[in-house]
Amino acid sequence: MTTTQTPTAARVRARTGWPAVAGLLLLSALPILGGVLRLEELGTDPASAPSPAIAGLIVAHIVGMSVYCLLGAFQFSPALRGRRAWHRRAGxxxxxxxxxxxxxSIALAVFFSGPADEFALAIVRIAFAVPMLVFLVLATLAIARRRFATHGAWMTRAYAIAIxxxxxxxxxxxxSVVGGETSIVSETWLVGVGxxxxxLVAEGIIRRRLRRG
Incomplete structure (x- = not known):
């Protein structure tokens, strides 16, 4: 007599990818919360509000990145990626x-109008926003050529920057806990470290996918 064995909880979690999705959503929550507070500040403090053009760029950056980070987290679920219709609509x-x-983000750095000591921080951010844009263009070209593995690799790299x-x-x-208060110089370096x-994590994920074939 044979018995049918049900998958273990660990195997189910690995197949669905929900632990990874949950972790990415939590990681996204921090910058999204900061973005929401920034939007609230723009609406409640007209005296210190930037020009309409800069305010529009700030809103576009926050909304675009928030959608990308939240929806993009679900693309790391193998179960959802297997649903081609959903995967395409999400993409x-x-x-x-x-x-x-x-x-x-690039425009905000190019037309930077903040304090002079924060200019280096803006340059660091543009140095990564440009590759993110390039990665998204390459991902679009790859999917148009039906190069699915290449498309996934470029999207993973772009998401790593976004999050x-x-x-x-x-x-x-x-x-702050280990070394105390940060200066604008140390904050710039730490942003680069992030x-x-x-x-590096993104490249590790891509190599693991390649090994799995």
Whole structure:
């Protein structure tokens, strides 16, 4: 007599990818919360509000990146990626949202109007917003050529940059606990560290996918 064995809870979690999705959503929550507070500040403090053009770029950046980070987290679920219709519909929202967020970030850095000591921080952010935009363009070209593995690799790299705000917040928190208060110089370096950490993790994920074939 044979018995049918049900999958273990660990195997189910690995197949659905929900632990990874939940972790990415939590990591996204930190920069999104900061963005919501920034939008609230723009609406409640007209005296310190930027010009309409800059305010529009800020809104576009926050909304675009928020959509990209939240919806993009679900693309790391193998179960959802297996549903081709859902995956395609999500991608048609993700790529434009990511491009809008990256373009707005680049524009905000190009037309930087903040304190002079924060200019280096703006340059660091543009140095990663440009690659994110390039990765999204390459991902679009790859899917048009039906190169699915290449498309997934470029999208993973772009997402790693988009979600860096959460990693940066964690790095800054750890640094504040261990090393005390941060200056604008140390904050600039730590923001760069957050980008590097996420990029390395993304490359590890891509290589693991390639090994699995």
């Amino acid at each position: 048609r929202v993700l790529i434009p949202a990511g491009m809008v967020g990256a373009l707005a 860096t705000g959460g990693t940066q917040a964690l790095v800054l928190i750890v640094w 980008f590097v950490i996420n990029s």
